[in-house]
Amino acid sequence: MTSPDPAPAETPYADRVFRSGAGIAGGVLLLALAAWLGGDALIRGEGRTPWFALAGLVLAVPLVVAYTVRPAVYVNTERLKIRNPFRTITLPWASVETLRSGYSSEVFTTGGDKYQLWAIPVSLRARKRAARRQMQASLDDPNARTPLLQTGRNSGPTRAPSDQALDDLRELAELHAEDSAAQGEPVVRWAYEIMAPVVAGAILLAVLFAVG
Structure with a gap:
């Protein structure tokens, strides 16, 4: 007589990730601009210009990454x-x-x-748009028989993305x-991998300005 197979262990859910698409896009553009201007100064600059460009890149690039690309919620x-x-x-x-x-x-x-x-x-503009859609939905259907996602000229969520994300997180916390x-x-x-190059770049800039 064979024994039943043991019940499989529960597989943990993979992380759900929240990020700002607009922030990432802005960060990529800033990094591309820094690479273009800084790279040009490093290659074609004369005197201490390449050193100033290097110090500026070491200082600025981690800051751009920190405030645009790095933020995430898991x-x-x-x-x-x-x-x-x-x-x-x-x-x-x-x-x-x-x-x-x-x-x-x-x-x-x-x-x-x-x-x-x-x-x-939080986008106050997105919140106002969602409020207008919600008001329009209530006017179109006073008995609230239609779903929150409308169709037609007033299509779109009736909750701002940030508010919906917080609702999802509250639900997980309660569950x-x-x-x-x-x-x-x-x-x-602490993110020392971000802080260390920022400090190094600031010190190098200070030394360059002090030397004159």
């Missing part, structure tokens, strides 16, 4: 991980008190700390706050 059933310009904050769901979306997206912990979600920027795998304390790690 979530799964166990935790919320926030990658901001100079820090990475890992919050088990049990440590999340609430999430708010006012003029910026923020998360508050049970310990009273507050962290911004740079990867989920998994009591899970055993979602317990623990917040962990904050």
Whole structure:
């Protein structure tokens, strides 16, 4: 008599990632501009111009990456991980008190700390557009029989993207706050890989200006 196969272990969900497409696009454009201008100064510059160009690139490129390409929010059933310009904050769901979306997206912990979600920027214009769509939808269907996603000339979500993202995160927090795998304390790690070249570039610029 053969014994039944053991139940397969539960496979953890892959991270869901929130990022700002507009921020990434702007960062790529700035990096391309820096490479063009800085590269030209490095190759064709005379005297100390190449050194100033090098110092400027070492200082500017990490800052551009930090504020445009780097920000991201990763979530799964166990935790919320926030990658901001100079820090990475890992919050088990049990440590999340609430999430708010006012003029910026923020998360508050049970310990009273507050962290911004740079990867989920708030657009007041998008929020106003969504409010107009919601009002139009209520006028077209006062009994609320139609779905939130309209069709036709008023098509589009009736929630701003940042507000919808925060709603999704709140739902995950409520669902998994009591899970055993979602317990623990917040962990904050500084992004030294960003900070170190910024400091080095600033020092090199200061030395170049001091030497005259």
